[in-house]
Amino acid sequence: MQAFISAQGLVKHYGNTLALDNVSFEVYQNEILGFIGPDGAGKSTLFEILTTLLIPDAGEASINGMDIHKDYGKIRASIGFMPGKFSLYQDLTVQENLSFFANIFGSSIEENYHLIKGIYELLKPFANRKAGALSGGMKQKLALCCALIHKPLALFLDEPTTGVDAVSRTEFWDNLMQIRDSGIPIVVSTPYMDEATRCDRVAMIHNGRIMKLDTPDNIIKGYDGKLLSITCKDRQKPKALLQNEAAITSLYSFGDALHISLNNTDASTLKLISSKLEQGMDSPYQIKEVFPIFEDCFLQLMGQMKK
Amino acid sequence: MSDVIIQASNLSRRFGNFVAVDNITFEVRSGEIFGFLGANGAGKTTAMRILCGLLAPSSGSATVCGYDVATQSEQVKLNIGYMSQRFSLFDDLSVWDNISFYAGIYKMSRAQIKDAGNTMLDKLELSKYKNRLVGSLPLGWKQKLAFAIAIIHKPQLVFLDEPTGGVDPITRRAFWDMLYAAAIEGITIFVTTHYLDEAEYCDRISIMVNGKIGALGTPLELKEQFKVLSIYDVILALARGEEA
Numbered sequence: 106m107q108a109f110i111s112a113q114g115l116v117k118h119y120g121n122t123l124a125l126d127n128v129s130f131e132v133y134q135n136e137i138l139g140f141i142g143p144d145g146a147g148k149s150t151l152f153e154i155l156t157t158l159l160i161p162d163a164g165e166a167s168i169n170g171m172d173i174h175k176d177y178g179k180i181r182a183s184i185g186f187m188p189g190k191f192s193l194y195q196d197l198t199v200q201e202n203l204s205f206f207a208n209i210f211g212s213s214i215e216e217n218y219h220l221i222k223g224i225y226e227l228l229k230p231f232a233n234r235k236a237g238a239l240s241g242g243m244k245q246k247l248a249l250c251c252a253l254i255h256k257p258l259a260l261f262l263d264e265p266t267t268g269v270d271a272v273s274r275t276e277f278w279d280n281l282m283q284i285r286d287s288g289i290p291i292v293v294s295t296p297y298m299d300e301a302t303r304c305d306r307v308a309m310i311h312n313g314r315i316m317k318l319d320t321p322d323n324i325i326k327g328y329d330g331k332l333l334s335i336t337c338k339d340r341q342k343p344k345a346l347l348q349n350e351a352a353i354t355s356l357y358s359f360g361d362a363l364h365i366s367l368n369n370t371d372a373s374t375l376k377l378i379s380s381k382l383e384q385g386m387d388s389p390y391q392i393k394e395v396f397p398i399f400e401d402c403f404l405q406l407m408g409q410m411k412k
Numbered sequence: 413m414s415d416v417i418i419q420a421s422n423l424s425r426r427f428g429n430f431v432a433v434d435n436i437t438f439e440v441r442s443g444e445i446f447g448f449l450g451a452n453g454a455g456k457t458t459a460m461r462i463l464c465g466l467l468a469p470s471s472g473s474a475t476v477c478g479y480d481v482a483t484q485s486e487q488v489k490l491n492i493g494y495m496s497q498r499f500s501l502f503d504d505l506s507v508w509d510n511i512s513f514y515a516g517i518y519k520m521s522r523a524q525i526k527d528a529g530n531t532m533l534d535k536l537e538l539s540k541y542k543n544r545l546v547g548s549l550p551l552g553w554k555q556k557l558a559f560a561i562a563i564i565h566k567p568q569l570v571f572l573d574e575p576t577g578g579v580d581p582i583t584r585r586a587f588w589d590m591l592y593a594a595a596i597e598g599i600t601i602f603v604t605t606h607y608l609d610e611a612e613y614c615d616r617i618s619i620m621v622n623g624k625i626g627a628l629g630t631p632l633e634l635k636e637q638f639k640v641l642s643i644y645d646v647i648l649a650l651a652r653g654e655e656a
Contacts, residue, residue: 143580144551240453267578268497270451270606271644272651296578297607340613341592358585360612360642361631400581407582 109134109290110155110259115164117150117313124150125161126313132259132292137285139304140294141403147313148294149189152263155292156186169258182210185257187248189264189294195237199228199247202236203254210255220287221250224280242273249277253284260284262293266300278303298400309403311410321399328397329405330354331370333378335363337390346385352377357404364401370394415442417569417600418463422472425458432458434623435472442568445591445601447611449643450620451651456604457573459620463602464571465489477568490518493562493570493599497577500558503547507538510546511561518565532560552583559590563599570594572603576610588613608643617643619650626650 108131117125125147132138140148153159155166157177166173171180193202203225207214218225224246231239236247245265252260262281266274278300285291285305293304301307301321308318317324335343340363344356347365352374355366367374382390397405418440425433433455440446450456461467463476465485474481477491501510508529515525533539536556546554555575563570572591576584584607591601591613603614611617611631618628627634627650631643638646 143583144578240451242452264578268452268574268606270647271608272451272647274606296580298581358588358609358613360609404581407580 106133108132110166110168110292112151112155112166113164115151115154115166116162117147117154117159118162124313125154128164128310128313128315130308130315130318132290134288134290135285136305137281137291137293137303139301139307140292140310141296141298141301141307142294142310143407144296146310148310149263150313151310152186152188152261152292152294156184156261157181183258185252185255185260185289187252187260187262187265189267191244191248193236193244193248193251196235198233198235199239200232202247202251206251207254212255214254217254217256220253220256220284223283225250227276241268242270242277245269245273245277249280253289257289260289260291260293262291264294264296267296274300298398298403301403302399307399309406311407316406316410324402325397325399328402331367332395332397332401333365333367333370333392334359334395335365335382335390335392336361337386338388342386342388343382343390346381347378350378350381355404355408357401359400364395366401366405416440417442418446418474418476418602420459420463420472420474423459423462423469423474424471425455425462425467426470431623433462433469436620436623436625437472438618438625438628440569440600440602442600443595443598444615445595445603445613447614447617448602448604448620449611449617449647450604450626451647454620455623456620460571460573460602460604464492464494490565491567491569493565493567494573495558495562495570495575496573497575501546501554501561504545506543506545507533507549507557508542510557511564514561515564520565528564532564536560551579552586555579555583555587556590559587559594563594567599569600569602572601574604574606576605576607584610608647611643619647621650621653626653 110132113129115125115128128151142148150159154161157173157180168180168184173180197205203214228243228246231243239247249265266277281291295301304321306318306320307324309316337343340358343363347353347356352367353365354368357364416439421437423433423436448456462469462481463474465481465488468482476488479487481488511529512525515528533542576587595601605611616630619626627646634646635641638649640646640649
């Protein structure tokens with residue numbers, strides 16, 4: 106299968122800071138590729154290069170055969186981009202913003218309404234409200250509509266759900282799946298680990314380099330070691346008790362539980378941990394082996410990077 | 413029963429015909445980490461601005477640190493700390509200038525600022541970046557610095573508005589370690605977040621739905637009350653109840 110978007114050896118410096126360090130990847134027509142990584146990893150720089158807003162120091166990239174250097178005009182006319190910062194006109198209404206973006210791309214709301222229908226129905230009650238007065242979730246939905254209204258060949262979304270509430274995020278991702286299924290490939294970045302699992306493939310990016318690129322399932326299968334989960338009333342307590350245990354590679358809070366990563370769960374290691382807990386805990390607790398989730402994998406990778 | 417540090421009684425705020433905060437009554441106890449949750453547009457920011465003394469309620473009343481938010485808003489402001497995700501620090505001022513600016517606003521003396529500022533930078537291991545512009549620091553550092561500055565005047569209570577928005581999982585956890593440390597020192601934490609794992613880190617949470625408090629309790633109590641396994645499902649149940 107021919108790649109729809111392709112990047113080869115992208116490099117970008119800001120002064121002495123290396124923002125992108127030889128980044129290569131491909132995106133196929135029917136997929137959502139997610140970029141996840143800490144702040145400053147190079148995600149936004151990558152999006153700006155792919156959307157021709159920034160020129161790389163080295164490397165090549167193309168979108169449906171259009172080259173980012175030579176064909177930047179064509180690329181700009183045919184893709185949809187939602188930057189990380191809210192970039193619609195705050196003093197235009199919802200309806201006006203949408204018409205504006207349809208018009209400058211030589212399209213109309215009527216022509217492509219089917220593409221945004223699912224999302225726009227929710228915005229309709231606020232059609233005459235100024236964009237600046239919308240809530241965070243509504244703003245993001247409007248920005249997605251504006252990026253979609255000219256029927257782009259590909260969508261680039263830089264942290265589209267930051268600051269959006271949990272239920273709205275789920276709906277937003279339901280929309281993205283529909284858009285992908287209509288034949289528009291999506292490149293998206295996110296700080297939310299639960300969203301990474303909704304991508305077809307995920308690229309983990311750190312210090313300007315792609316550390317891992319695979320399906321979420323494969324990344325989870327590649328988790329190195331075993332995981333125990335402890336639930337109890339005072340989460341700080343087992344953390345303090347087990348902090349310096351050599352057998353433990355990491356200890357992280359996960360909602361109402363504490364996840365302990367171990368190289369192995371042989372009998373002697375388990376015995377050591379349970380005896381520590383037996384001695385130190387003064388309230389009831391539960392401990393069990395669990396399967397890692399995506400966030401465990403991310404934390405593991407970041408931990409390895411630090412070393 | 414511990415002391416009450418925030419007492420909101422039948423608090424409402426209208427903007428024209430729109431009721432942003434609709435007759436809410438709740439209390440926050442001294443020393444707890446109180447999570448203030450709700451969907452975008454549910455009224456969280458409006459409620460928080462009232463409690464910080466920045467916006468007058470249309471009706472009802474609230475006391476914060478013993479002061480009335482409507483009639484004693486200046487005393488309220490001096491007794492609280494506030495940190496928002498976006499506006500907390502000045503990017504084009506140095507680390508030290510940000511510290512002395514905020515500490516000055518809270519009427520700390522030069523000697524106090526020097527003392528508290530240096531202690532803080534030591535603790536954060538940022539001493540050698542004293543003269544760096546805040547804009548050049550990584551987001552994770554900025555957030556830690558913003559929080560430390562928000563409590564430099566040792567307030568009884570600190571309001572945090574989505575302090576971890578857009579932050580990676582490791583930095584978020586490090587940030588919560590700071591919150592726990594502050595809570596142990598006796599500072600009450602009032603925090604909003606869209607990360608539901610963080611909701612679980614709070615002593616009690618409230619969930620706002622269309623201007624009202626839809627649910628309030630410990631995370632475990634809420635899960636039991638709604639007979640679900642996660643806070644996400646509690647929120648979903650509340651949202652569906654609203655539609656029905």
